Amino acid sequence: MQSLDVIPVGQVAGATSSSHVVRIVHISDTHLGHHVLTPPRPISGNISIRRSNSSDVPNQVVDEKGIDAFEKKSGCLAETSDGGFHKGGVFLSNVRRSRASDYEIPCGDILVHSGDFDWSKHSGRIFRSDNFEEIVQLMNDFFDRFPHKVKIFVAGNHEGCLEKRKIQAVQDRLTSAVYLYNSTYIYEGIHFYGSPYTPFRFMTNARGFIRTSRKIAAHWREIPSRTDVLVTHSPPHGILDLGVTWSARNMPGVSQAFHRVIPSHPCETCGIIHPGRSHWGCPHLREEVLIRIKPTLHLFGHVHEGNGVLTRKGITFSNSSYASMKRPHVFDFYTGF
Template sequence: MKKREIKVVAISDTHGCHRLLKLPKGDIIIHAGDISQSGGQAEVLDFLDWFAKLNFKHKIFIAGNHDFLFENAHPDVILNMIPKGVTYLNDAEVEVEGFKIWGSPITPWFNNWAFNRDRGDDIKKHWDLIPLDTDILITHGPPLGILDETVYGQRTGCEDLLERIETVKPKYHIFGHIHEDYGSFTKGEITFINASVLDNWYDLRNKPVEISVVV
């Protein structure tokens, strides 16, 4: 069987700056949350209009801790907002191009932002939902100790998420949230990607991350 190269473009934490991005070509684009600055409807609709028109075969995103509309609005309202050709994941899975992709907006509690959960049992029940056959995991926040360091030297990732990842072993884990620790890191067979395009001062500094996978 002839193999194909699938190109994935990963971005995160655009915070309303999405129209300033210069995106490379690809087959799949993944946004790992914080599409808006304050989670208002106008911000969200502008992002969705832009995202739906991108020239990618598959367009997948999750919400982040700034995206209050996605947590506060009725699920039916959110469903009706999502344009055709766009996939929104909220503790859910989609299969595209032979990949099983699971996404969640959940992050450890901090200052009562959207989708915050207390560390321990409250957040663990979300990670327990991640299927064992997940190929690409998308979460808004990082796992503990991996691309999760703030400018103050604090490690802010989730220990329970890390434990689940070590069990599931996805090929890729894409996230953002901690702008200042943008980059990629491979541990064993897992590649971790902090795809935050804005820096800690919310300036557009970082390039979208490109992934090439042969299937």
């Protein structure tokens, strides 16, 4: 069993037992491996989901006695022995804090998937098959299995089937999640904004929502300054974005021989020598995020080798790519006192 690290963000300083906390669980880049991921398991007994017939009323998660397992319990700073409550008490009342396996997704209020649910590699428009119905059905089946009150999905470059569809057309079919496509969703005062774009790379073979440097900057400028949780598929340049180069992945022998002959220099971005790896993140996104938007949290994926969390200039960055490491990141967002 693995202990669950929860990272506090937001108005943490001065927080008291009555502080309001929203727990956010972040995953990304599941690439059709989602079927192995399991909902959080209770310490004893079972929780179940009472499905709502209305799109305005979320599904209810109940314990064996039929009591709402998401019921808020304020004034509960101490953690109880049964793993029940976390600071502020927004935690499921009977679900354990630890993970039984790599595949167990921890519970929380909001589950965010930041793109590349699919693994479609069709690059050319001519040969791209339209697997929209199939993918949306898989997503609904997936998200419906989890007890989080709200699920948020932002597309990635492997979701080419979503690119030509308007936000409402996707949302009408994606009934189990909030689809953010250059749009904002507000949950208990927290502003989430989602955008699917990634910068053009010549060797990328999945080209949904891929934009050239000049065009992508305009999309980032549209992000509202009032954004608390920014969700993009692309990382910002130089932050949890070190990916294996095409040559190192596909021709490792040639790549290693090349780097033996041509000595590598410290990288201008990070100062480290990293032959066979390069920064895939977007420089324009970095600038907008660090200088103008300054969100509390920035969630992304895309670069599989970059899974991790770091804080820079007061902003917490999270890459939760599942493709190379099964590690979700969990945040308690303190919204006020």
